[in-house]
Amino acid sequence: MDNKLFLDSLLFEYVNASDVKRAFQLEFEGYPPEEAATLEKLEYRQSLAPTLFLGAYLPPNLSTSSERLLIGFVVSTLTSATTITEESMSHHDPFGKTVCVHSVCVDKLYQRRGVAARMLNEYITKLRNESQNRDTDVKYERAVLISHEYLIPLYQKVGFILKGESQVVHGNDKWFDLTFEF
Incomplete structure (x- = not known):
C-alpha cells in the first residue's frame, strides 16, 4: 500500500481506558526503561485528561485482527x-x-512512515479546535514538550519552536524544550 494511502487510512480517536495497556506496551517498547511512563501514570493521565490522549489506530481492514489496532x-x-x-x-x-506533552510514541513497525507527524498534526488541530469552540471554557494557550536532539526536526516540522536546552532531567540523555503557541 502506498504510504499516503496508509496515512490517510489511519483513525485518530481518543484512547479509552481499555486501550491504555496497549499504549503502555508501545511506551515500554519505544522508550528506554528510565524514560518510559509506568502503566499507572498512563492510566492516571487517561482518567484525568481523556481528551489529551489521542491514539492513531489501524482500521480493522489493515490490522491483523478484526478490531482497530492502536499503533501510536x-x-x-x-x-x-x-x-x-x-x-x-x-x-x-x-x-x-498549557498542554504538557509527555509521550509521542509510534509502534516500531510503523516508524519512519510519517505516522508521528500525521498524529501530531491531528493532535494540534484538535487542541486548536477545542480552544476556539465557543461552547467550551477550554482555552489552551500553548503546548510544550521536551525532546531528544535527534527528534527536534520532527517537532519543528509540525510547528513547535525550539526554546533551548531543558532544565528537566529524565533519563540519561539531554533534553530540549519546544513550544507550540496557539
Whole structure:
C-alpha cells in the first residue's frame, strides 16, 4: 500500500481506558526503561485528561485482527506553568492553559512512515479546535514538550519552536524544550 494511502487510512480517536495497556506496551517498547511512563501514570493521565490522549489506530481492514489496532499515541496533561519543569510534568491541573506533552510514541513497525507527524498534526488541530469552540471554557494557550536532539526536526516540522536546552532531567540523555503557541 502506498504510504499516503496508509496515512490517510489511519483513525485518530481518543484512547479509552481499555486501550491504555496497549499504549503502555508501545511506551515500554519505544522508550528506554528510565524514560518510559509506568502503566499507572498512563492510566492516571487517561482518567484525568481523556481528551489529551489521542491514539492513531489501524482500521480493522489493515490490522491483523478484526478490531482497530492502536499503533501510536500522544498523551498530555495540563499545567498552569508556561514551561516544562519536573513539577509541571508531575500533576494534572484541570484549569491549566498549557498542554504538557509527555509521550509521542509510534509502534516500531510503523516508524519512519510519517505516522508521528500525521498524529501530531491531528493532535494540534484538535487542541486548536477545542480552544476556539465557543461552547467550551477550554482555552489552551500553548503546548510544550521536551525532546531528544535527534527528534527536534520532527517537532519543528509540525510547528513547535525550539526554546533551548531543558532544565528537566529524565533519563540519561539531554533534553530540549519546544513550544507550540496557539
